[in-house]
Amino acid sequence: MVALSAGVYMLTGYLGSGKTTLLQKLLAYLQSQDGRVVVLMNEMGDEDIDGEQIQGFGFPVKKLLDGCICCSIRGELTEGLKDILASFEPDHILIETTGVADPVDVVDALTHPELYDRLELKGIISVVDASRFRSLISRFQSSSTLVKTIRNQVKYADLLLLNKIDLVTPDVLEKVKAKLLELNPHAPIHQTIQSDMDLRELLNIKRAAERSAAIQARDKAGTPVQKSIGRMSTLDKVKRSLGFSAGQPSLYNSIETFSYHFTGPVDADKFEDFLWDLPKNVYRAKGYVLFKGREELISFQHTENQVHLFPFENFGPKMVAVFIGEGLDREKIIADLEACY
Numbered sequence: 001m002v003a004l005s006a007g008v009y010m011l012t013g014y015l016g017s018g019k020t021t022l023l024q025k026l027l028a029y030l031q032s033q034d035g036r037v038v039v040l041m042n043e044m045g046d047e048d049i050d051g052e053q054i055q056g057f058g059f060p061v062k063k064l065l066d067g068c069i070c071c072s073i074r075g076e077l078t079e080g081l082k083d084i085l086a087s088f089e090p091d092h093i094l095i096e097t098t099g100v101a102d103p104v105d106v107v108d109a110l111t112h113p114e115l116y117d118r119l120e121l122k123g124i125i126s127v128v129d130a131s132r133f134r135s136l137i138s139r140f141q142s143s144s145t146l147v148k149t150i151r152n153q154v155k156y157a158d159l160l161l162l163n164k165i166d167l168v169t170p171d172v173l174e175k176v177k178a179k180l181l182e183l184n185p186h187a188p189i190h191q192t193i194q195s196d197m198d199l200r201e202l203l204n205i206k207r208a209a210e211r212s213a214a215i216q217a218r219d220k221a222g223t224p225v226q227k228s229i230g231r232m233s234t235l236d237k238v239k240r241s242l243g244f245s246a247g248q249p250s251l252y253n254s255i256e257t258f259s260y261h262f263t264g265p266v267d268a269d270k271f272e273d274f275l276w277d278l279p280k281n282v283y284r285a286k287g288y289v290l291f292k293g294r295e296e297l298i299s300f301q302h303t304e305n306q307v308h309l310f311p312f313e314n315f316g317p318k319m320v321a322v323f324i325g326e327g328l329d330r331e332k333i334i335a336d337l338e339a340c341y
C-alpha cells in the first residue's frame with residue numbers, strides 16, 4: 001500500500017510572540033475534527049516549558065529539546081519526523097519551532113531525501129508580536145543574524161498573525177503592517193489578540209506556489225515533481241489571472257525544491273564535479289546515489305561551499321536527489337545530472 005503523505009503546518013515567529021497560544025487553540029479545535037494529529041515541539045533549552053501547556057488535548061506530542069531544529073539539532077528533527085510517521089501515521093503534523101528558528105532551514109530539514117515524499121508542507125504560519133516587531137528588526141538593537149531570522153519568519157510565511165495588537169496604538173499598528181507588507185506582500189495578515197483567528201481558514205492555508213506547481217506537474221506529466229516552498233511573484237499572479245502559464249520557476253521570488261529519482265548508477269567523478277559545479281542559486285542539494293562499480297549506497301550533501309559524499313550503511317533510502325534554491329533551471333540541472341550516467 002502506498003503511504004499517504006502527512007500535511008505539515010509550521011508555526012514560527014519570534015520568542016514569545018504567541019505560537020504556543022495559537023497551538024493550544026488549534027489543538028482544541030482539532031479535537032472536534034477527524035484525522036490523526038501529532039505535535040512536534042522544539043525548545044532551545046532542556047526544559048520542557050511549552051510542552052506542559054499542551055498536555056491534555058489527547059494528541060501525541062514529540063519534544064525536541066536543548067537545541068534549535070533549524071541548526072544544532074536539525075538531524076533530530078529528521079529522526080523525530082521519521083519516528084512520528086512510523087509510529088502514528090498522522091494526517092497532520094504541527095511543528096512549533098523555537099522563536100529563533102529560521103523557517104528556511106526547517107524547510108530544508110523537511111526536504112530530507114527520506115522524508116521528502118512522505119510530508120506535504122501545508123504552510124508556514126508566522127506569529128508576529130506587534131509590540132516588539134519594529135525594535136526587533138532594528139539593526140541598532142538586534143544582531144544582524146537575528147534581524148535576518150525575524151525577517152525570514154515574515155518573508156517566507158504563507159499566513160501572518162499580527163498578534164498582541166492590544167498592546168499597540170493604531171499608529172504603531174499601521175507602521176508594523178506596512179513593514180510586514182513590504183517584507184511579504186503575498187501572505188494574508190490577520191490582526192489578532194491572543195492568536196485568536198478563524199482556525200478553519202488557518203488550516204485551509206494556501207500556498208500560492210503549490211497551485212502553480214500542480215499546473216506545472218500536469219503540463220509535464222512524467223517529469224520529476226516540483227514543489228515550491230515560496231510564493232508566486234506578482235508578475236506570475238497577473239499572468240495566471242490572464243490565463244497564461246506562469247512559466248519557469250525562475251520568475252518566482254521564492255525558494256523552491258524539486259526531486260530527481262536516479263534510474264541507475266552514475267560515474268563517481270562526474271557526479272562529484274556536477275555537485276561542485278551546481279549554480280549559485282542552488283542553495284542545497286542532497287540525497288542518495290549509487291556509483292558505477294561500487295556496491296554501497298552513497299549519501300551526498302552539497303552546500304554552496306561544501307560537497308560531502310560518504311557511504312551509507314542502511315540501504316533503505318531511495319536513490320533520489322533533492323535540490324533547494326531560488327529560480328532553479330530544473331531542465332539544465334537534470335540534463336547536467338544525466339550526463340553523469
Ligand SMILES: Nc1nc2c(ncn2[C@@H]2O[C@H](COP(=O)(O)OP(=O)(O)OP(=O)(O)O)[C@@H](O)[C@H]2O)c(=O)[nH]1
Nearest residue numbers: 014015016017018019020021099163164193194195
Ligand atoms: N497582551 C497579549 N499577550 C499575549 C497575546 N498573545 C499571547 N500573549 C501572551 O504572551 C506570552 C507568550 O505567549 P506564547 O504563546 O507562549 O508565545 P510563544 O511564541 O509560544 O513563546 P516561545 O515559545 O517562548 O517562543 C504568554 O504569556 C501569552 O499569554 C496577545 O495578543 N496580547
